[in-house]
Each structure stands twice: as structure tokens, then as C-alpha cells.
Amino acid sequence: MNLADIAENTRTGRENALLGDYETAMVYYQGVTQQIQRLISTLRDQERRHMWQQVKQEIVKEYEQVREINGILQSFKIESAGSPNGAFSAYGGGFDRGINFDHDPRHEQPTRDPDVWPPPTPVEQRPSPNVRGVQKGPPQRGVVNGKPGSRASNSRAGPNPGPARGRVGPSGGRDGSAGKGKKGEPTDEKKFEPQGHDKDLVEHLERDIVQRNPNVRWDDIASLTEAKKLLEEAVVLPLIVPDVFKGIRRPWKGVLMVGPPGTGKTLLAKAVATECGTTFFNVSTSSLTSKWHGESEKLVRLLFEMARFYAPSTVFIDEIDSICSKRGSGSEHEASRRVKSEILVQMDGVSGVDGEDPTKSVMVLAATNFPWDLDEALRRRLEKRIYIPLPDAAGRRQLLEINLKEVEVGSDVDLDKIAEMAEGYSGADITCVCRDAAMMSFRRRISGLRPDEVRNIPKHELTMPTTNEDFVEALKKVNKSVSQEDLEKYKKWMEEFGSV
Structure with a gap:
């Protein structure tokens, strides 16, 4: 340049x-x-x-x-x-x-x-x-x-003389810059016009779904190297080398993250929003449901229309099993079935035709703790199905370092030994262990004191270094949240339906 x-x-x-x-x-x-x-x-x-x-x-x-x-x-x-x-x-x-x-x-x-x-x-x-x-x-x-150059029309069909269609979403800069935020700074973002749609529905989706920059980096996530590589291949690389990702090499239109609770699935999605520079739609069940007849299907269709308009974009659906469970069960409501059908129809068209510009694609990123409850048709549309496992020894050590960045640790603390003792703990469990251990010295210092007496204690006495005994005590109090039986169910499902 x-x-x-x-x-x-x-x-x-x-x-x-x-x-x-x-x-x-x-x-x-x-x-x-x-x-x-x-x-x-x-x-x-x-x-x-x-x-x-x-x-x-x-x-x-x-x-x-x-x-x-x-x-x-x-x-x-x-x-x-x-x-x-x-x-x-x-x-x-x-x-x-x-x-x-x-x-x-x-x-x-x-x-x-x-x-x-x-x-x-x-x-x-x-x-x-x-x-x-x-x-x-x-x-x-x-x-x-x-x-x-020469005079050109400003119509949508012709060349666009305005600012380049930047990678800026309606509420956050897709290239890492903030959109028109609280301070009202102007940006070059383009605006989705609600033609044929209720303006209130559009504002509802832009307010509740379009995710601002979560400020989560790849380095903030311990281990999970394979999952990071796959997400970069599905989202980042098609934007960097779009000429390669065409035809049979077209980007994946759907990625499903499967794993026990607390292993970092939602955190990976936030890192995609921060690192990958695409418009990020954070979808929950409440965002796509309405008490009015037929409005839920409208919200689903409008969501994907907005995603195509702001492409390249990523639609993240957390706990997707709550929206797209298996159809045909006796307890299934008619309205729920219509919403599922609309999601399946829209997902079939999100990536367009073969050979389309990858920079105009839409990828659906989903996460679930119950993959066996998903509808078969949805499972087929989520082409890549990856397992997010419990952290290994190196991952647990890295998690301890990340959680203890702002905590003063005593010289007797051996993080490698603590990581071995935390075998079978999820990422969320290890975070709870670190939080509990960091509070031990504070609890000892204020034991038996009244609140007005605690107020007069110097700050340095309340934030004493965390010792190795504190971590051992915390590990005794905080137990594992994932059982071996659950891990076997995930392993069996991945052997049958996994697509890494």
C-alpha cells in the first residue's frame, strides 16, 4: 500500500x-x-x-x-x-x-x-x-x-462510491475498532434497512444479538490448540486468502463444539469475535422466541438476512440443544417445530453457491453440552463437529498461570504439582480453585473480627501472598464437576458422529 x-x-x-x-x-x-x-x-x-x-x-x-x-x-x-x-x-x-x-x-x-x-x-x-x-x-x-474517476451511480446494484464495505458490524468494529458506541464516535459501518420487516424486530436483534468486542484473545485460552486451528481455518483464513477457499475448498458453513461444561466452548466463540474480524451475532434462546404467533420464525429469518447483509459474519448459538432438539417427540410444540424448520432452511442457504466470494459468507458456530439431543438434520448441517475436552496437565498449568496473573503467589507454590493434583478438573473448576485459594489469607486475617474492625485493617495485610497450603485446602473444597460417566458418553458420541 x-x-x-x-x-x-x-x-x-x-x-x-x-x-x-x-x-x-x-x-x-x-x-x-x-x-x-x-x-x-x-x-x-x-x-x-x-x-x-x-x-x-x-x-x-x-x-x-x-x-x-x-x-x-x-x-x-x-x-x-x-x-x-x-x-x-x-x-x-x-x-x-x-x-x-x-x-x-x-x-x-x-x-x-x-x-x-x-x-x-x-x-x-x-x-x-x-x-x-x-x-x-x-x-x-x-x-x-x-x-x-468517472461519475457512477449510488444504487445498490452498481459500483459503490462510498466508503469501502469495511469489516465493521452494526455494534462493533469487525477489524477490532469500535463501532458507533456509547460516545457516539462515527464509523464507516453500513446499516441494515428493515425493508419488509418490522423496525422494532430489527432493533431488537441489533440490541440483543450483535456482540460488541468481547476482548478475549487466543492467548487467554489455555491449550485447545486443535480447536483454535480449526476455527482459524473456518473463519480467518478465508478472509486472508479468499482465492484459495473456493469450490470444493469453500469455508465450512457450520461448526459444532461439543464437550463437558466449563471447558471453554463459549470462550472460544468470544475469541472468534475478537480475533477473526467478522460481524459476530451472539444468539440465545430468548432472542429468537416470542409469545406472538409466527414472530419467532420471522426473527430467525431476519437474523440470517442481517448476517448475510453484514457478511462476512459469524452466528454463534450457545446451548443450541435448547433450540434445535430432536423433532417428532410427543412433547414437542408446533411453534417449536416451525422455529427449528426455519433454522434448518436458513442454514442451508447461508453459504450461497459454490465459488461465491468467501468474504461474503456466513458461518454458524454452535456449542452444546448435550450433542445426543440434537436433531439429525441440524447435525448434518454443522459440518465440523469438534470435541472440547478437559484440559491436560499442560493446559491445567497454563490455566493456573492465567488465573493467577493478578494474584501474589508465595515462593513455596509449585504450579506443576497443583496441576497434577487437579487432574479431571475442567477449566471452570480450576478457576474456582484459584479464586478460593486467593481468599484463604483474607479469611484468616479477618477471622473473628467485626466489619468495622475489618475496615481499619491496612490493605497489604488483607492481600497476603497465596501459599501452597491454600491451594491444597481449596482443592479439598472444590470437587470435579464432570463425572467419568459423562466423559464416556462424549467419547462414544464423537466416535459415532465426530468430524474433526
């Missing part, structure tokens, strides 16, 4: 904005936004990506200001053209004079002093326009390779 082109186009856009040529300035700003977005997609260093994302936000902010000024100027011109007597409008350092030359004596207007301007025509106050991936309004000059 030629950084000199970015600097030159930015300078030219600003010069045109200062000279009052706002449409040309907008075209240059759009080109710069596209160039910066392409540059960000090639960067691997997180600090450099963050720096360029801030630069892009500043450029988008300038673009939005220029576009607002241009919109107000256009509204003045429209009002001037519709005035029967003609009017003067002055904005941006130039005068636009609209005079009615077709004077008709039959419609004589009241005489007035020609040297006095008429009162200004009221202009409707319009909200500041947001910068979206698809713009509406009069045609503007397009951008070719980041530079102004």
Missing part, C-alpha cells in the same frame, strides 16, 4: 473542502477511507492496526462534516429553485442566484426595493447524515483505486 497516495488524496480532499468544492472533497475522502481499510486488512501488528483505525475514524469524521455541509447547501439550492420570485443563497463563499425571468404581468407580485434582500426561506432542520456503506442521493463521481 502506497502511503504517499493516502497522504496526497487526504491533502487534496481537504483542499477541495476548504475551497467549497464539497462533492469533489467527498469523493477524495471516500477513496482515502477505502485505501486505509485495505491497508488495515494487510496488517498483523495489533498496535499498527489500532493506530490506522484511529486515523480512519478521523477521516470519516471529516467526511461526515463535509457531507453535512454539502447537504445543507443542496437544501438551499432546492428552496431557491422552487421560489416564484427567485432568491439569493450564500454558502461556502459563493453566491447562487435564482431569478424568475418568465415574468407574467397577470401574476404581478408586490413591488419591493430591489436593493433589499427578501427574508430567508426557512430550511427544514435535518439530522446529520451517517456515513454508511451504501449512500443515497444524487450520483457522485466514483473512485477507482482510491482516486477520483
Whole structure:
């Protein structure tokens, strides 16, 4: 990426904005936004990506200001053209004079002093326009390779002269940058228009489903190397080398994570949202259910339409067995069956036809603790079925290190020995052991004291280092949450239906 082109186009856009040529300035700003977005997609260093994302936000902010000024100027011109007597409008350092030359004596207007301007025509106050991936309004000059080119239409079917369809979702930056968050910073995100849908349903999904950046990295998850590699292959690599993932190599459209509770399935999904740079839809049962007849199916269909609109995107359905259990049971309600059928129909169409651009794909990522309860048709659509096991000795040691980052540990603590003692514990169990051990010294210090006496104890006495005895005591109190019988059931299911 030629950084000199970015600097030159930015300078030219600003010069045109200062000279009052706002449409040309907008075209240059759009080109710069596209160039910066392409540059960000090639960067691997997180600090450099963050720096360029801030630069892009500043450029988008300038673009939005220029576009607002241009919109107000256009509204003045429209009002001037519709005035029967003609009017003067002055904005941006130039005068636009609209005079009615077709004077008709039959419609004589009241005489007035020609040297006095008429009162200004009221202009409707319009909200500041947001910068979206698809713009509406009069045609503007397009951008070719980041530079102004010929005039092009702004229709959805034609070339899009606006900012590049960045990897930014409705509530969070897909490239790691924040979307239009609490502070209201502008972004180049595109907006899903609820055509043919209830606007309230769209707002409900965007509020409850679209996940903001969970800030979970691969390094925050101990072990699970194979699961990380598979998720990177399914989500990350198709965005980096899209030419390879076509035809028979097309990305997986469904991945099912199976395993005991507390092994890190949901944490892996959050890491996908943070690391993979796609729009992330976090779906729960309550988000797709409604008391109104037929509305649950509408929510499912709308969810997948939004996912295709914001593609590349990932739809994560946690505890999927609560939504898509086996059909045909005697206790199954008709409404539940219709929702399951709609999910199956939508999943069959999420990846499009063979050879489609992988960057426009939608992947369904699901997690469950009860894979044997899933519907057979859903199991077929979740092409990759991977087992998330209990952590091994190295994984337990890494989990201890992650959980004890902010805890002062005594010199007598042997993490390798503690990891051996915690054999059979899940990741959540080990976290509970660390929390309980970290509280031991605090409990000893405040034993027998009243709350007002505890308040007067110095902080350093309340946060004494955690000793090896504290961990041994914690292991006695916190038992395993997964039985050997459960592990055998998972092993048997994976031998029959697994697809790693």
C-alpha cells in the first residue's frame, strides 16, 4: 500500500473542502477511507492496526462534516429553485442566484426595493447524515483505486462510491475498532434497512444479538490448540486468502463444539469475535422466541438476512440443544417445530453457491453440552463437529498461570504439582480453585473480627501472598464437576458422529 497516495488524496480532499468544492472533497475522502481499510486488512501488528483505525475514524469524521455541509447547501439550492420570485443563497463563499425571468404581468407580485434582500426561506432542520456503506442521493463521481474517476451511480446494484464495505458490524468494529458506541464516535459501518420487516424486530436483534468486542484473545485460552486451528481455518483464513477457499475448498458453513461444561466452548466463540474480524451475532434462546404467533420464525429469518447483509459474519448459538432438539417427540410444540424448520432452511442457504466470494459468507458456530439431543438434520448441517475436552496437565498449568496473573503467589507454590493434583478438573473448576485459594489469607486475617474492625485493617495485610497450603485446602473444597460417566458418553458420541 502506497502511503504517499493516502497522504496526497487526504491533502487534496481537504483542499477541495476548504475551497467549497464539497462533492469533489467527498469523493477524495471516500477513496482515502477505502485505501486505509485495505491497508488495515494487510496488517498483523495489533498496535499498527489500532493506530490506522484511529486515523480512519478521523477521516470519516471529516467526511461526515463535509457531507453535512454539502447537504445543507443542496437544501438551499432546492428552496431557491422552487421560489416564484427567485432568491439569493450564500454558502461556502459563493453566491447562487435564482431569478424568475418568465415574468407574467397577470401574476404581478408586490413591488419591493430591489436593493433589499427578501427574508430567508426557512430550511427544514435535518439530522446529520451517517456515513454508511451504501449512500443515497444524487450520483457522485466514483473512485477507482482510491482516486477520483468517472461519475457512477449510488444504487445498490452498481459500483459503490462510498466508503469501502469495511469489516465493521452494526455494534462493533469487525477489524477490532469500535463501532458507533456509547460516545457516539462515527464509523464507516453500513446499516441494515428493515425493508419488509418490522423496525422494532430489527432493533431488537441489533440490541440483543450483535456482540460488541468481547476482548478475549487466543492467548487467554489455555491449550485447545486443535480447536483454535480449526476455527482459524473456518473463519480467518478465508478472509486472508479468499482465492484459495473456493469450490470444493469453500469455508465450512457450520461448526459444532461439543464437550463437558466449563471447558471453554463459549470462550472460544468470544475469541472468534475478537480475533477473526467478522460481524459476530451472539444468539440465545430468548432472542429468537416470542409469545406472538409466527414472530419467532420471522426473527430467525431476519437474523440470517442481517448476517448475510453484514457478511462476512459469524452466528454463534450457545446451548443450541435448547433450540434445535430432536423433532417428532410427543412433547414437542408446533411453534417449536416451525422455529427449528426455519433454522434448518436458513442454514442451508447461508453459504450461497459454490465459488461465491468467501468474504461474503456466513458461518454458524454452535456449542452444546448435550450433542445426543440434537436433531439429525441440524447435525448434518454443522459440518465440523469438534470435541472440547478437559484440559491436560499442560493446559491445567497454563490455566493456573492465567488465573493467577493478578494474584501474589508465595515462593513455596509449585504450579506443576497443583496441576497434577487437579487432574479431571475442567477449566471452570480450576478457576474456582484459584479464586478460593486467593481468599484463604483474607479469611484468616479477618477471622473473628467485626466489619468495622475489618475496615481499619491496612490493605497489604488483607492481600497476603497465596501459599501452597491454600491451594491444597481449596482443592479439598472444590470437587470435579464432570463425572467419568459423562466423559464416556462424549467419547462414544464423537466416535459415532465426530468430524474433526
